[in-house]
Amino acid sequence: MSDLTFNKVAGAVLATGLAVFGLKSVSEGLFAPHEVEKPGYLVEVVEEGGAGAAPEAPIDWxxxxxxxxxxxxxxxxxxxxxxxxxxxxxxxxxxxxxxxxxxxxxxxxxxxxxxxxxxxxxxxxxxxxxxxxxxxxxxxxxxxxxxxxxxxxxxxxxxxxxxxxxxxxQGGTLPVPAPNPAPPPPAEGAAPEGAAPEGAPVATGSTATPPTTSGGPAGQGVGAPAPGAPAQQATPPGKAH
Ligand code: HEC
Incomplete structure (x- = not known):
């Protein structure tokens, strides 16, 4: 009896272990390879849409x-x-x-x-x-x-x-070209924009949006007041800083 019981328990433990291992390897076998393949195809489809050629950044050889x-x-x-x-x-x-x-x-x-x-x-x-x-x-x-x-x-x-x-x-006869000296100008252009965010951008963003949306309705009769109102709203946030 006790032998039988032991066998049953041992069998149950083994079966559970096998099932867990089985599930693990099955799921790995099912999902791992597919994840590798799909992205490659997706990229091709997107690029063949026609937009792929133009937007690609020029390569600095x-x-x-x-x-x-x-x-x-x-x-x-x-x-x-x-x-x-x-x-x-x-x-x-x-x-x-x-x-x-x-x-x-x-x-x-x-x-x-x-x-x-x-x-x-x-x-x-x-x-x-x-x-x-x-x-x-x-x-x-x-x-x-x-x-x-x-x-x-x-x-x-x-x-x-x-x-x-x-x-x-393999027998190429062209020298490697010099790197593009492009980086400095973009950096200078980015600096002023970076300095502005301290307080201005938030106000600018909130003022820019209201005039365009309310400009249509209000603009018919009261064109001037619309721009003035957002500017006043923008002032408090600036003072808060
Ligand atoms: C199915 C066959 C085939 C495959 C694959 C192929 N090519 Fe070609 N390739 C040709 C043919 C044919 C020509 C001549 C084209 C013509 O005369 O219009 C050519 C021409 C070229 C040329 C121009 C050579 C010259 O003397 O002006 C280059 C460069 C080139 N192939 C590079 C490659 C590279 C790199 C690959 C792999 C990424 C590749 N080819 C794959 C068939 C192939």
Missing amino acids: GTVLPTADIAAGQATFAKCQSCHTFASGGANGTGPNLFGVVGRKPASHGGFAYSPAMTAKSAEIPVWDDAHLSEFIKAPQRYVSGTKMTFVGLKKPEERINMIAFLRS
Whole structure:
């Protein structure tokens, strides 16, 4: 009897343990992989909406290239490898060999039959520099309409930066450009705005809103009083400080 009871208790404990472990591993198996996949697809959908191209901040190549991850760029080249070789003297495949492509004139690699679209592009761009390569690799069909390169593109700026750093390391002939000297002016512009918040912004915000909303109704007969009223309201908060 006691043996049986012990077995039952032990069995119950084991079963509970198994159930807990089972649930844990099942839930991990179910949810972990999906979380990784979904964001990638979501990003693509958003960018294909059309707004993705314009809003992207310009890349300051002189700043990002020195710290780019060349090894990561080479790893990403797996996506290009079905069509391109990158080693010096490598064969042309579906696409031209890319050794020395940074600084090379577009559509100029010997022995490759470029599309008319890419040949036309070479009249616009003297050489493949960072910015033009980035635009092309980001969305080949959009940048060179009619290109034979049937590749969806690298949407993430970091991927393109690392890729171009890698291509540069394979016979690139352009020096890394100087970093943009842009930062100082924005900092000066931000300082006055930063100084104002001490007391003014709150008052400004409250005065700005009332005139616009009440301006329509009141403005018909009493245009002047409306601006004056909000200003008086704004004074007390300033004194409070
Ligand atoms: C499905 C095949 C394919 C894939 C994948 C592909 N390319 Fe291409 N690529 C081509 C073809 C074909 C051309 C020639 C385009 C033309 O003539 O219109 C080309 C042209 C280029 C050029 C211009 C070369 C020149 O001499 O002017 C660059 C740069 C380039 N590809 C980079 C890449 C990179 C980087 C990747 C990976 C992120 C990639 N390609 C993926 C097929 C491909």
